[in-house]
Amino acid sequence: MPDIDDLDLAILRALALDARATFAEVGQQVSLSAPAVKRRVDRLREHGVIRGFTVRLDPAAMGWHTEAFVELFCHGSTSPATMRAAVEHYPEVVAASTVTGDVDLVVQVRARDMRHLERVVERLAAEPFVARTRSTVVLSALVRRPEVPQHP
Numbered sequence: 001m002p003d004i005d006d007l008d009l010a011i012l013r014a015l016a017l018d019a020r021a022t023f024a025e026v027g028q029q030v031s032l033s034a035p036a037v038k039r040r041v042d043r044l045r046e047h048g049v050i051r052g053f054t055v056r057l058d059p060a061a062m063g064w065h066t067e068a069f070v071e072l073f074c075h076g077s078t079s080p081a082t083m084r085a086a087v088e089h090y091p092e093v094v095a096a097s098t099v100t101g102d103v104d105l106v107v108q109v110r111a112r113d114m115r116h117l118e119r120v121v122e123r124l125a126a127e128p129f130v131a132r133t134r135s136t137v138v139l140s141a142l143v144r145r146p147e148v149p150q151h152p
Contacts, residue, residue, distance in 0.1 A: 004049065007030055008040055008044060010029070010030040011030055011032075011040055011041065012049070013146075014026045014030065015053070016146030017146060019053040019055065020053075023035070023038045056146070059110050063112055065111075065113060066113055066114055066116065066117045066137070067108070067110050067137070067138040067141065068108075068109050068117055068135050068137045068138060069106055069136045070106070070107045070135045070136075071103040071106055071107075071133060071136075072103070072104055072106075072107065072124060072127075072130050073102065073130070073131045073134075074105065075129055075130070075131045080098050082129060083096070083105050083129070084096070086127050086129070087107055087124070090109075090123070092109050092110055092111050092117075093109055094108050103134075109121075114137075117135075117137070121135055
């Protein structure tokens with residue numbers, strides 16, 4: 001694991017906001033030359049800090065207007081691998097995490113509308129390892145940050 005300094009964090013923040021920014025553009029933001037930014041980005045990629053470059057999409061602009069968090073309560077001791085194998089086949093699932101407490105798995109779902117969400121929840125509830133589900137529909141997404149840690 002490389003030492004990540006303030007300049008690395010600034011570069012990561014700039015790329016998280018615009019992955020298409022050139023090294024020169026990022027360099028202007030962080031007061032480094034384009035070659036210096038490239039060297040740092042290459043090092044961060046080499047060490048697995050940067051895993052790839054992507055776009056951030058607006059789900060609503062693509063017709064996905066409904067979002068919910070679905071909690072899955074599992075029978076017995078269901079392995080994370082079993083849970084993953086089941087939920088990764090749902091295109092509506094944008095994130096899934098095992099968690100502590102009474103709930104075994106929390107799934108973030110995006111759907112076109114409430115009827116679509118209902119069908120997804122019904123399908124999730126029908127998975128053989130699921131005892132029951134509990135859903136929370138998102139009213140307003142107030143904070144969505146790119147995945148860039150702040151310096152401690």
